[in-house]
Every structure is written in structure tokens, then in C-alpha cells.
Amino acid sequence: MIKAMIFDLDGVLVDTAKYHYLAWKRLAREWFDMEFTMEDNEQFKGVNRVACMEILCKAAGKTLDDAAFNEGMTLKNQWYVEMVQQMEKDEVLPGVRDYVQKQRDNGILCAIGSASKNCGLVLERTDLKELFDAVSDGTVVSRAKPDPEVFLYAAKMLGVAPEHCIVFEDAQAGIEAARAGGMRCCAIGQPDVLTGYDWIYPGLYAIDQLKEA
Ligand code: G6P
Ligand code: MG
Numbered sequence: 001m002i003k004a005m006i007f008d009l010d011g012v013l014v015d016t017a018k019y020h021y022l023a024w025k026r027l028a029r030e031w032f033d034m035e036f037t038m039e040d041n042e043q044f045k046g047v048n049r050v051a052c053m054e055i056l057c058k059a060a061g062k063t064l065d066d067a068a069f070n071e072g073m074t075l076k077n078q079w080y081v082e083m084v085q086q087m088e089k090d091e092v093l094p095g096v097r098d099y100v101q102k103q104r105d106n107g108i109l110c111a112i113g114s115a116s117k118n119c120g121l122v123l124e125r126t127d128l129k130e131l132f133d134a135v136s137d138g139t140v141v142s143r144a145k146p147d148p149e150v151f152l153y154a155a156k157m158l159g160v161a162p163e164h165c166i167v168f169e170d171a172q173a174g175i176e177a178a179r180a181g182g183m184r185c186c187a188i189g190q191p192d193v194l195t196g197y198d199w200i201y202p203g204l205y206a207i208d209q210l211k212e213a
Pocket of ligand 2: 009010012046170
């Protein structure tokens, strides 16, 4: 029985995945003279800032000391935040408000489960916060997806057991995190890019009714 839904933020509810991509791309170019493609970016989706920086350094074949490592992350975040501050409300992805509201009207609890420390800022820019009963994000959990911590914490905040939760995710690491937490997962994206999901749709706008699996 479905009692709760936990939504990833970037790439599921809002079109911010492109800003994360552009900010990492700029850092890769300016610091490592490296081309960073949309394909490279798949590994960065859903993964927290430290883990992304580690992946980038490894791909560049560089070992940075702590100060430089932190400086890289700070710069990337500065560029990302600059873009988010310019965001318009219509950057909420199609069908999101209606879909979440419909679930709430049917008595399903809804939470956010995001690795981002900028979750609060994005929710504020988009006026999405009041649609959710709980927010579990990078400011309250520390383990990066595919660790299930962020989703288990959301379920705990809602008071719902993992087997009654469905996670909505656009990232492979997030799909794995949902499964690791004993939750079913509805992937948002393309079937040739993602694996291990229970359902897949191009966006929340396309979901009519998730059938109980
Ligand atoms: C989300 C995004 C990732 C991003 C992570 C951390 O999970 O999908 O691409 O790296 O959040 O975001 P932050 O805003 O804290 O740097
Ligand atoms: Mg995402």
C-alpha cells in the first residue's frame, strides 16, 4: 500500500539539473582544461557536492589538497547559486504542482529527499515548499546517494515505513538509494540511461496512475 511519496528535487521537481551541469562544466574547463559533457554529468546527478568534486578530480587525474578541494566546491556552488537566484517560477517542471497536490488530496504524505544543501533556496524561489509535509536534504543528512539515508530520514519524518514509500528519482544513484532503503522507485527520465526502477516516465506530467506493484 502506498502511504507516502518522496520526491528528489533537482531534475524531478525543478529544472535545476542544468544549472548543476553548467557550474561543474565551468569548473572542469577553468581548473582542469577539461571538456565536461552531458554524459559525464549523469554520474553527478543525485550525488552530493563532495562526492561530485571527488569524481571530477579523479577524472582530471588530480589530487588537490583540502584547501583547493574546498575552493573548487565553493566556486562551483557560487556559480550554481547565482543561476538559481535568477530562476523563474515556471522552472518548476511540467505537471509537478498538479501531481503532488492530487496525491495530497488522496491522503498520501509527500516529502522531498534531496542531497542538495541548496534545497531551501530552490524551494523558496519556486514556492513549492507548502506542497510538502517534510523536507530531508543535504543540510540534515550527510551520506551521499546511493546510501539510502536521505530517503530513510524522509520516511521517518513522515512516520511511514519504507515499504509504503515510493521514491521519484532522475538519477541512477538515487534509484539505487531507494532500493537500498527498501522503497520502490519511479524513475524520471529515459529507459536507456537508467536501470533498476519499478516504473519510468519522462516526467510527473506523464503519470496517470502508478499501479501497485
Ligand atoms: C542534487 C543534484 C546533484 C548535486 C547535489 C548536491 O542531488 O542532483 O547534482 O550535486 O544535489 O547539491 P548542492 O546544491 O548541495 O551542491
Ligand atoms: Mg535529481
